[in-house]
Amino acid sequence: MNVRRRECDGSLGAITARRNIREYTPDPVSDEDLNRIAEAGWRPPSGKNRQRWDFVVVTDRAQLQELSTVWQGAGHIAKAAAVIAFVVPPPEDDRRTRTDHYEIGQATMAMMIAATDLGIGTGHSSIGDEERARAVLGVPDDHTMAYLMGLGYPADRSLKPIRKPNRMPFNEVVHHGHW
Template sequence: METWDALRSRRNVRQFTDEPVPDEALDRILEAGRRAPSASNWQPWDFVVVTDRAQLVELAKVWQGAQHVARAAAAIAIVAPEQEDDRRSTMLHYDLGQATYAMTVAAADLGVGTGHAAALDQEQARAVLGFPDGHFLAYLLSVGYPADRPLKVIEHLDRRPFDEVVHRGRW
């Protein structure tokens, strides 16, 4: 798939087939996250890949909106260092967003669906993933092949019109 098509095909997937995602595809998705830009090349992320069904079920308990993680072929946990000040925290979340989006586009390029989720229960996250003190689970990406329909370019996007969103020079 071409980059422009991958961008236009990416959507949040919440229902997955039982087909596993090959390690080579997972590695490519993870590499996209690793290559994402960050402030001063900080690279504040670590990625924990989960493919074990029992572990996915437990991981889905970190937030009420993460049930799709339990049914995915895999999940990528995006773990980051805790920050002491607002400026660093803002930079951190911007950088994590870039890594997350890079992974979703790379997955779409492979025909693999993703769904993002927040993480509220950090004790559950630490119990499942074993990340060290001073870190937290920032986001989750469920990963798998869409059960409803394959990824393809979305022709009629449910978004605000371009001319309503884009302002040139001034608002």
């Protein structure tokens, strides 16, 4: 039992340290670290192992600038060292649309935790202008540009566990046995 607890300490530490980063240092993130982060997104479970996702890793400054214009809240993307775009193929049916986005959410969080563990900050963004985002990245027209995730080293302070998170009280959102 103690061995299992120790194995979880690293992930729990990264979970408690993770926060949205919107200001980055100008330092690049290595290809090795970007691939480790992308691998973390490739590993989460997928219903019937469909793996209906693609990830586009972007470090080109001109592309980052263009991607920062696809949503009103994506300005931080231009300042990031890299971006990972989450792409979903055409849905098989309405139910798959929901499960595809759930699975992309799992991949996103896995990447965010992996990045935090490496000291790399992340900040997610929606995509409003899918057509423009697809054009910048060469994504087929029938695919959905789901989200963007900026990556870079935090400009303000390093990623350390947040002792008093600004969250709703735990006992108000966690219910045992019934509501």
